[in-house]
Amino acid sequence: MAGEALRLLRRRARPMRIGLWAGLALALGMSLGMGMALGPVSIPLPELGRVLMARIRPGEGVDPTLMTIVWEVRIPRVLLMALAGAALAGAGAAYQGLFRNPLADPYLIGVAAGANLGALIAVALNFPGVFAGLLGLPLAAFIGGILTVGLVYRLARVGKTLPLTTLLLSGVAVGAMLNALSLGLLMLMVGRIAPYRAWIWMLGGYALGGWPAVGGALPYVTLGLGMLVALGYPLDVLQFGEEQALQLGLPVERVKRLAIAAATLATAGAVAFTGIIGFVGLIAPHLARLLIGPRYSRVIPASILLGATLLALADLLSRTLMPPQEIPLTLLTALLGGPFFLYLLSSTRRGAFF
Secondary structure (H helix, E strand, O other), X not given: OHHHHHHHHHHOOOOOOHHHXXXXXXXXXXXXXXXXXXXXXXXXXXXXXXXXXXXXXXXXXXXXXXXXXXXXXXXXXXXXXXXXXXXXXXXXXXXXXXXXXXXXXXXXXXXXXHHHHHHHHHHHOOXXXXXXXXXXXXXXXXXXXXXXHHHHHXXXXXXOEOOHHHHHHHHHHHHHHHHHHHHHHHHHOOOOOOHHXXXXXXHOOOOOOOHHHHHHHHXXXXXXXXXXXXXXXXXXXXXXXHHHHHXXXXXHHHXXXXXXXXXXXXXXXXXXXXXXXXXXXXXXXXXXXXXXXXXXXXXXXXXXXXXXXXHHHHXXXXXXXXXXXXXXXXXXXXXXXXXXXXXXXXXXXXXOOO
């Protein structure tokens, strides 16, 4: 029985058409290019090309104002949004494979609640804007998210095993408690100016952006996503069930630990600098499955490309729909993602995804 399952999985491992991967990469490149070109000051594509090349070949006679707009504002912004979208989508795809649940998202086991509380504590304590060379608020949010998932893991672990149902319930319970603490802390800070820092962060977006944010998020997101891509095949095997996966020789408990650690690292690294942005980690994996099928060795990298594209486009909409006012990304992604989430609920009842 185990041998038949493994042969079936290998038969499904036919090489994917290169054109589809090229299309996903092209869509990401176009979204990044649009993010650099469009805004309060629109830059024609030929001029954008000259601005980009001016850093490589100085003396091109490019307007210094355009150089500042593109290199100091727009490029770090679109890169940070793409990193965040890739992290949330990759983590969402991994959790959907790990829990074998199409409604799983990157915040499932409490990383968002912990990051939120960490950010609020930093604001309440007047944590410095820069601490030990790192941005203070993102650092506190990152630590809060990591510690929360660590606590959930310890609560759910039974001996040397990690029951996924217990992990899920522990995440829901701990997340609810931390959200309650966050609300209480906000109430205590009513009337102070300081909560504005946390409020802007909670709305999601680019308030803590710039090259330092890109440099801060990049190592965590890259490491986390690299681990998740490497775990694609083990997650494919895990879809046959834990008992069957053990018979196939898969170290199930190790795969669970690595998947949780990698997804948490990527998610915490993203939300620490962009705030809590919903629905990207839910939508992108399902779009990937529609395009390439159910195998997680393909779904995870495709989700990463789609998530980066979707959040880069969402950020572009947030700053161009109502200029000069920016629409908070949390609001925009919820308005766009809510109907899709309802569609998923109805499709799941019909068994469309399993």
